Structures are given as structure tokens and as C-alpha cells.
Amino acid sequence: MKDKNAYIVCFGEVLWDIFPEGSRAGGAPFNVAYHVHKAGIDVKVLSRTGNDELGGELKQKIKNWGISTDFIQNDNIHPTSIVIAKIDEHNEATYEIIDNVAWDHIEYLPEHNDLISNAEAFVYGSLSSRNEKTKNTLLQLLEKAQLKIFDVNFRPPFIDTEHIETLLHKADIVKINKSELQQILDFTGEKYTTEEEAVQYIQKRFQIKEVVLTKGSEGAKYFVGEKVYTADAVPVTVVDTVGSGDSFLSGFISKRIYDESPEEILQQAVALGAFITSKSGACPEYEYSDFQEFKKSINASTT
């Protein structure tokens, strides 16, 4: 990172996840912002909430966490987003993402030119493009961004394969999980016997410099050009997997923007993902020093 004013931008959905036991702030880009902020990195959340009670409460919560809401727009027509989240018997989350909410209408504003072009990294997913308005804003922002980090994060039924191809083409770094890798292969009509060949094909086809592949209990792989780095999963007692990919990506970003070694970047990602999986929800309360202690205790290894 260059100077003390450096920051990253997380673009897309900010929302309330409604779980049987209560509501929690969420949305993949927001979850990433939360953990990157914990790591002491300035982060701007670019999103939109409704001019309603839920929106006020959400922004207040975000502010209380010390994260700026300056770039969260106010929508007088569309409501703040809610998602009905459920955890199944395997501790996996499923989401019913209510349609036509404020973040479907994120506007491109003149102030975004500087905001995006001066950011160290610009983080985006695929869900926020489900509506034309936000999709076009994202495409405009991508023209300005320096380091574009795409967390594929498929959220059915909102998967537009043609647009996903565009987003893959524009990315410098892509994060996918195993099932997303398979889905991308399916819609490109390709078949591969090994995971490595499959990712390398995607790198080539979409000209992506770096791909990071998460594999749950099988660990993760980081593809940098032609090199591949592998990390084992960190054994923890899983409380739930809500936002585990988001915390993994935050760990990744917090080292990647400092140009640390691929091994260190991957270890940080795997460790933070595991640390958050051992807690309840995507944005649990924790001190960064607790995570550092945890990371020291696990002796993670990368090859």
C-alpha cells in the first residue's frame, strides 16, 4: 500500500440477513468490508439503502463499527434489502434474496471517478448486477478501477451467464469456490479432469492473472500466472459457514494489497476464513489481535 490515505472500495449489496434467531447486517461486499476494516485498512462501501427504518438502523450499525457510510446512497422509492437466510442440517446457509430493493438502483455519480481510480482495490460480486441500473453502474466503475477483484459468489436464481463472462474478463483477480468453478465450466461447455487444468483454462480464456479457489474442508489454491500455491484447511469446529468465503477474501485482500508473498496471502485468507467459520454469523464481534493469536496457534502451511 502506498500511503496512509490508501483505501479499498467494496461495491454491491448491503442488507439485513433475517435468520430464525434474529437479523444481522450482511451482503457479501459488506462482509468483506467489515473484516478488511478490522485489519486496519480504510474501506468505502458503495451501495444504496432505502429511506426507511431498516436503512437507518443498518447505516447506524455500520457507523458504530467505525466504517464510513459516506458512499451508501439513500433511495426514496426502493426499500432497504432484506434476505431470508436459513441454515440447513449441514450448517450450510441458503438465502431468499428479496427483489427490487435499494441496492438494485445504485447510481453512478461524478464523485465516483476519483473514488474508484484512487482506490487500491475495487471488490465486486455478481449478485448486485441482477438489475440493469446497478449493472450499468458497475460496468462504468470497472472502467476506472485499478485492481479489480471479482468474488463470483453465485446467488441463484440471479445468475446471468453472459454478464458473468463480461465480469470475468474485466477482473484482475477472481475468487471462486469449487461449485462455482464447475458452473463456469458448464456454461463455457468445457470439461477438465483436474481442478488445476480447469482453473488454468479459465485464466486463459478470460485473461485473468490471479485466481483463488476455495475448497471448504479441502483448503484452497492460489493461481498466480502459471504458478499454483496450495493451503490445507485449518481444522476448526464449524459454527456456521455464513460469510466464510467473504472472510477468506478479506484475509486475502488484506495481504494482497501490500504485495506480500503468495504463501502469506493464502495463509492469511485460509486462517481468517476458518476463524470466522468457528463463530456465529458473517460479521461476529472480535478483536483483530484475537485473530492474530489464532493464526499463530494454527501453524498454517502453504506449498
Ligand SMILES: OC[C@H]1O[C@](O)(CO)[C@@H](O)[C@@H]1O
Ligand atoms: O450477498 C448475498 C448473501 O450472501 C451473504 O453475503 C453471505 O455470503 C449474505 O450475507 C447475503 O445475504
